Amino acid sequence: MHDHDRSDPLKAHFEALKARVAEPDAALLARILADAEHEQAVRAAPAARRPRSGWLAAPVRALGGWPAMAGLATAALAGVWIGAAPPEGLAAAAQRMLDANAAVLVIDVDPDAVFILAEGPL
């Protein structure tokens, strides 16, 4: 019997059991990493559409959000545009966004009210 058996009879047992745990093999690591990549891909899929909504979000917010956009779309259908002379109430942020030679045209091209906000010279 070793010395450590006399001082702590369980020490040898714990050391023996600790030594028996094998490291993850390559197959297990590969499965875990495949899961990780899959989860990233799942999350990346909706994220890929973000630039489009991000591009719209700022002017939409500046114009008062989607309720205001709905009103603008109705106006656009009636042939009204906003641009070089922003109407009263347009947020200052939106005014900063527009340079002197640019205009904002709101076109309702979709019966389901999908808005396209295009920017260009009048």
Add this chain to the structure above:
Amino acid sequence: MPFDDESETPDAALLTLYANGDPWAARVLTERLAPRVLAHAQRLLGSRAEAEEVTQDAMLRLWRIAPDWRVDEAAPRTWLYRVTANLCTDRLRRRRSIPLDAVPEPADGAAGPTARLQDRARAEALQAALGRLPERQRQAVVLRHLEELANPEIAAIMGGERRGGGKPRCTRQTCADGGSLRPAPRTGIYRRCTIMTDPIR
């Protein structure tokens, strides 16, 4: 090439990087955490095959929670230990006894055949004794004496379900009642020993 080239990066930071799409972070986290999860599951379950399934499942849950991880939450390692224990508990409750898989013997060129046999007998005896302990006591012993975690982390891992006051505390004593570890018949050289944890009230 080892995954964990940036060993100083905290686990929580790596998890944030992973959530932001960094594939390198997943590799480092896997190399850093999967061995611990596997070891913990294997010690709780006594089965290598089941432990591997639990490890993959626990890591998958980590990947899925990554986007919602808050920096003020428990460390990912602590969270993983908790998830692993819960997954193991679910499996243990679905079976009555713990089969002892043939666990690969560690490569040890220095130990002779007799020493290896003795170590194997000791490991199997202890694993069997752990299997006879109640689940939470088993977890406490494994966390303290096999994973060698400090009491605060053990409390964080087990705290969610702990009843009553006091930290989980586990001690080793000989010749006491409780989950007993008796001499392995093949060797017969051990005194009667006992794994004893204080009852978690």
